[in-house]
Amino acid sequence: MVRDCNDAYVEVSGRTRSEVIGTNLFAVLPTETAGTEPVVDTVRRAVLSALETGRTVVVGLQRYELELGRSEGADEGRHYWIGTAVPVPRPGGVGTDVLYNIHDVTALVPHLGAALSGSLELGGLQARAAVVAATAVAEQSQMFDLALETQRQLGIAVQEVMLPAEVPASVTEAVQVAVRYRPASDALQVGGDWYDVADLGQGRLAVAVGDVVGHGLRAAAVMGQLRSALSALTVADVGPAAAMTALDRVARHSPDATATTAVKVVIDPELDLAIYSNAGHLPPLVLREDGTVHAMDQALGPPLAVTEHIVTRPLGTATLGKGDTLVMYTDGLVERRGEPLDRGIRRLAAALVRLRGLDVESLADTLLAELPPHSALRDDIALIVLRL
Numbered sequence: 001m002v003r004d005c006n007d008a009y010v011e012v013s014g015r016t017r018s019e020v021i022g023t024n025l026f027a028v029l030p031t032e033t034a035g036t037e038p039v040v041d042t043v044r045r046a047v048l049s050a051l052e053t054g055r056t057v058v059v060g061l062q063r064y065e066l067e068l069g070r071s072e073g074a075d076e077g078r079h080y081w082i083g084t085a086v087p088v089p090r091p092g093g094v095g096t097d098v099l100y101n102i103h104d105v106t107a108l109v110p111h112l113g114a115a116l117s118g119s120l121e122l123g124g125l126q127a128r129a130a131v132v133a134a135t136a137v138a139e140q141s142q143m144f145d146l147a148l149e150t151q152r153q154l155g156i157a158v159q160e161v162m163l164p165a166e167v168p169a170s171v172t173e174a175v176q177v178a179v180r181y182r183p184a185s186d187a188l189q190v191g192g193d194w195y196d197v198a199d200l201g202q203g204r205l206a207v208a209v210g211d212v213v214g215h216g217l218r219a220a221a222v223m224g225q226l227r228s229a230l231s232a233l234t235v236a237d238v239g240p241a242a243a244m245t246a247l248d249r250v251a252r253h254s255p256d257a258t259a260t261t262a263v264k265v266v267i268d269p270e271l272d273l274a275i276y277s278n279a280g281h282l283p284p285l286v287l288r289e290d291g292t293v294h295a296m297d298q299a300l301g302p303p304l305a306v307t308e309h310i311v312t313r314p315l316g317t318a319t320l321g322k323g324d325t326l327v328m329y330t331d332g333l334v335e336r337r338g339e340p341l342d343r344g345i346r347r348l349a350a351a352l353v354r355l356r357g358l359d360v361e362s363l364a365d366t367l368l369a370e371l372p373p374h375s376a377l378r379d380d381i382a383l384i385v386l387r388l
Helices: 007-013 039-053 112-117 124-162 217-235 240-251 341-354 360-370
Strands: 057-065 078-089 096-104 176-182 192-201 204-212 261-268 273-279 285-287 293-295 316-319 325-329 381-387
Touching: 007 096, 039 057, 039 078, 039 096, 176 192, 176 360, 192 217, 192 381, 204 217, 204 325, 204 381, 217 240, 217 261, 240 261, 240 273, 261 325, 285 341, 293 341, 325 341, 325 360, 341 360, 360 381
Parallel strands: none
Antiparallel strands: 057 078, 078 096, 176 381, 192 204, 204 261, 261 273, 273 316, 285 293, 285 325, 325 381
């Protein structure tokens, strides 16, 4: 199944994203024969080989028609293409995706016939150069794809090292809690989501999630800096509002931290009380034992490092009693292309009501399985599910 496609494929194929994403790969490929066998059979063999061997497979030169080829001056609407099928292991070693690239090399092969025949007549050297160039496209594509995957895996490793290895035992003894981090599916989409769970002593605990704008190793590095700073503020038992104010000051030292969002909640189970402060992040949701859902949305301030001067952060309170469930998340869980975030938050709230009978581990897994768009994960997801 197609999990995602880039804008270039949409433009070239003449299809919309909704027509491509979520459908069978071989249903969106040309049905015509390009060479000795149908295009779809050639691609199927390459993709399956990449999956079985774990190695990149280069699809040889093919000639077939796509929408782009209908432009004026095209060779009867047909172009030459070279493809690469690159296996991309999923985090945790469960399953494998394939990054399939298609490159238009029409401009490089106007004299392929002469080159392949070995002719050294006038134009032969030019033809040979075209063949070399076309081959180089495939080789460079393979190297580029492998480099992208290496960068992605390194970014994921950075995130995993910086995120807590496990929830403190003192916390799990007091409450039920499940944490999840899922990196984006796109090979380039290494991001800056984080979460943190800490024991403050005397029965109190602190939970936080955040999201650095952007992707890549730089975003992951900024995430590590901000999470470490917030963790230090938590250890010092600085309240949520003061922590967000201090984190705003830290963020201003890095241009890449601008517009980072974060929310911190401190819970006192003995008092059935939660206090919180939100720096531009999506509101945590509380699922009551009676099946109602409450949004913690009364202490929303601007994202970090976006105001001209550091501002005092608001502080909100909420009741959080025995049997209530707190859900904190990043936008990858609820965001879908072309719809407002409010709709995604309402979808999450409805799912919490419907799934309220599940334990926290099962609830976290089910939310991750049901809520993100089935076509592809557009962003990282950090998730905390905590039940008193």
